[in-house]
Amino acid sequence: MLLSAGPRDLLRLVICGSVDDGKSTLLGRLLDDAGLLHVEERERLLTADPNSPDPQYARVLDGLLAEHAQGITIDVAYRSMELAGRRYLVADAPGHQQYTRNMITAATSADAALVLCDVTQGLTAQTRRHLALLAVLEVRHVALLVNKLDLVGYAPEAFHALADGFGELARRLGLADAQSLPVSALHGENLLERGGRLAWFDGPSVAAYLASLPVREQIVGPLRLPVQWVHRLEDGSRALAGRLSGAGLRPGQAVRIHPGNAEARVVRLLAPEADLPEAAPGSSVLVTLDQPVDASRGSVLAGSEEPPTVTDQFQATLIWLGRQPLYAGRRYTLKLGTTRVGASVTDIRHRLDPTDLSATPARELGVHEIGVCNLALDRPVPLDAFRDSRETGSFILIDPFDHDTVAAGMVRHALRRAATLHWQQAVVDRHARAAMKGQQPFVLWFTGLSGAGKSTIANLVEQRLHAKGRHTFLMDGDNLRQGLNRDLGFTPGDRVENIRRSAEVARLMTEAGLIVLTAFISPYRAEREMARELFPADAFLEVFVDAPLSLVEARDPKGLYARARRGELVNFTGLDAPYERPTHPDIHLDTARDSADVAADAVLEELRRRDLI
Template sequence: MAARIEPRTAEAGRGLLRFITCGSVDDGKSTLLGRLLYDAGMLPDDQREALERDSRRHHGDSGVLDFSLLTDGLDAERQQGITIDVAYRYFHTARRSFIVADCPGHEQYTRNMATGASTAELAVVLVDARKGVLTQTRRHTYICALLGIRQVVLAVNKMDLVGYDEDTYRAILADYRALASGFGIDAVVGLPVSALLGDNVGQRSARMPWHAGPSLLEALESAEAAAVPAAEFRLPVQWVSRPDQSFRGYAGTVCGGRVAPGDEVVVQPGGRRARIERVVTAGGDLAEAVAGQAVTLTLDRELDASRGDVIAAAAHPAPEADQFAAHVLWMGDEALLPNRSYWLKIGTRTVNARITSIKHKVDVNTQARLAAHRLELNEVGYCNVDLDHAIAFEPYAVDRVLGGFILIDRQTHATVACGMLDFALHRASNVHWQHTDVDKRARGLSKGQRPRCLWFTGLSGAGKSTVANLLERRLHAQGYHTYLLDGDNLRHGLNRDLGFTAEARVENVRRVAEVAHLMADAGLIVLVCVISPFRGERRFARELFDDGEFVEVFVDTPLEECERRDPKGLYRKARAGEISNFTGIDSPYEVPESPEVHLRTSGLRVEQMVEQLSAYLLGDAPQS
């Protein structure tokens, strides 16, 4: 067993290094990391004693220490002998401090690995000397490259099991360098190691005199700390500091370039200009701030800047756009469906976003491009992204802060994807909103009515079209200008090309909502009858309209009653398996949580429901 290195104290060195360990199952990631911590002298006496005790319990009195027990902390991991979650560890040597993420090897935990890689500057990729470069190795290297890692230490582990053969090591290193080069990773340091016995981990091994390179610890100590930040000044505003009326400062962390008092800057998006007056920190004012420093900037004049804006060099501002091409790694348990609405968080800014199309998905094992209409858990897709507001950004390859984003589910607030912006789509800058002098208010006034959208939702056969048709007859008789958009009728024309998969349902509702929005803009009272089974799509429709314009009408009829009516024979066909993806049978219906009007149809005549709707629409009567 290699001698243990004495504890060291971190001093001024090359700065903090964040790195990840990744590799196939049983390649020895946890053992390597545990040995690294041990050799670096980072185990207190009580933890070392616990390691010796746990090793005896698992392996008897062989005297071999099982270093994986130091990092496989989850009970499920210990029971299965694999790493499931991302385990973060901090340690230091005399030359440097480190934060390491021990990432899982299984394909189903790709999202966990991406989490660890998103902040890492280097990857330690393990390969079993007996197996060589595997499909999993290719997958891990691809994810690392996708997340911006450009430095790799290839640890060819278990060299003791191949008799420390140099030719075996050289062949694996050559294979891996060819693989990494294809992903744009040219900085590869090769190491033959035995994590179990400590060869070339904390110190160089006498068992492999043919290896003239560093040990793993030496390679980590000498690695470049971080990617070179963007050359131009960028600071995403995190917080507007107003301790009193005499001070207004914009706090954030500089993510690129440098800034000093007197520099001309621009607040984006929007392009408002000012000059830096002070660069403030808790320790006093600075003559200059550089990338990585958290500061508060004051300007020579008051500007309407807030959290999410970007302060940038006026001479070289960041590009702005609202439509992008991006790689998306899907992390949600439910599939990503195009045109579903999410929150997108980039830097300190949060906006509404939709994946408008999936250009292709990428097989993470082979990197083959495959056609796709959705993304499932752990799948990577190359997508077009549409935002409701323009943002200041940089390509991810230039700046991780202004080029990396996450998608957040608007119902559960769960993070469901991470993404890397590639470039802005040309149409984002070529298409502009054209002002018209006659607006929605004027059109509504000319008709003597307030434009509205009544959105009828409910199961097939619930009575949506029946109620809406009778309501329109009554409104028309009273002189109101209306239009009824019925889902079935629209599928004969506008939506003729759509099926009934979840993806098609999302697009169906999007198109109907956009048409309804145009009709309301024309000053009409528009009645929409579509099942619209998903809350997310109904929320998307609502957000197209001004406050108070969108009225969600839940026609609440029990499934049993809808099946009994079955006016089109659809339930019978769905139960017989002749129709798939039928709402209420083999496709879900998400009940509205707080509709403006809740029509409980049991025991009510159609005329009574129309009276209830008329009272709300014309008199804004409260509804239960």
């Protein structure tokens, strides 16, 4: 089986392009002509459609019932094959835009790509999008297969017109090794052999083109072994387990472990069968060192002369896959190699046009859009630029709530500011300031619809805490928007930034030893959780001031609902902008039932129960 073989002669190939341009047909015909179909697969392609005289090559790889029913590829179909002594792992990627996520999954690990293009349709928007994604993912070798030339009588001028357009597009996208090949996938023209009805073409066949390509492991890069786990051997010593990339490794070689920059030498390289004299890129090995090092899952073993960058801030190209748009300031989990760490997008620098990667200003990214963004991590991690190492230069972002993968990212470079900024530790800290005030600092985060009673109840709670001699500060959303957040509107992106800034100010105030009360609508669950994560577990209480929309509209103390209903205000929470109700608030106040005084008493009672006052 190909998947269990060594990596050196294995070329990873993705076949992509727009829907119905012949991707699955090409691979099915290629396998059939090479005699690589199983008996049952051969029977299936001959009987797939009794009303068609042509074999249904596309049906060979469509494994899902929905794919057979709709006649399209939905999931990525992987197939191993061997042609002319070379082995391939081929990924047949879906062409529909809604399955772009699957195409990215297939292309991320590809050494080369075949992009199918229907000669009668030309370079469609989806074809251009796939080419742009291949450029962003830095797939090194890309060939445009101009397909269905049988529909235009194998006319060379039809091929050359498309090839010229592709050449210009490839130059704009930065595809360094791009080539065009004419084919008829259905009839097998120019797949395994040159000639036939495409004898006028003086370039290679598809098989010859693929045979000429180098595989990734033949391209030397920096030595990297992301540690998957630390294994305890029978003699009690420890070994670092991981998959090697970039360069080979041998006993006696000097290496460093990052973070920490600890230096050691390799003693043994262990494989399941025996010790290895050398490990090649792509090998999964256990590495023992000549001295103990501080290493765990997420550490990176690297060559002593080519260290990765250890940083908590970097710039990256993001392909956004989330159903909800990306806004700067939101929190995610970043997975890079074997590392998982909290992360946020601090700045969306610009959006990249999917047809030519030209840059335009942007404040958000929608699904399948590409952008250049700055990211900040909760702690420094070892990484590389994607162009230097795919293994330590690519990552995904995961939504912390539903655990969906919302972005694929490629590191561009570390931000220099990360190396110049250092946290200045003060001698007088949070605990000293709180002790002087004789109180425990915490935040009461009031959230709810406009008119629910947040500010009224927060005012009452602060008055009663103040009467007890507590040092407090009330942060009201309207007040902050007249100063610190004056530049922000009410778009979703501005709302995210409004809460991010406000939460940081509240954190600084608790560092000063204060009890902080905030009264913000804070409509998004993600931002409320982001605020919570800034504080110790017992120092943040989410207070949900609950009132139905009909009641707050009837109250309408500022006349805002009436204006929104007349169309004078847009993005108004509860009407044309969402409010995500807290699922597990620390305190739940029902202002449809209770007065503001009763609600304030309930807050104070909960504070006493928690020994906060």
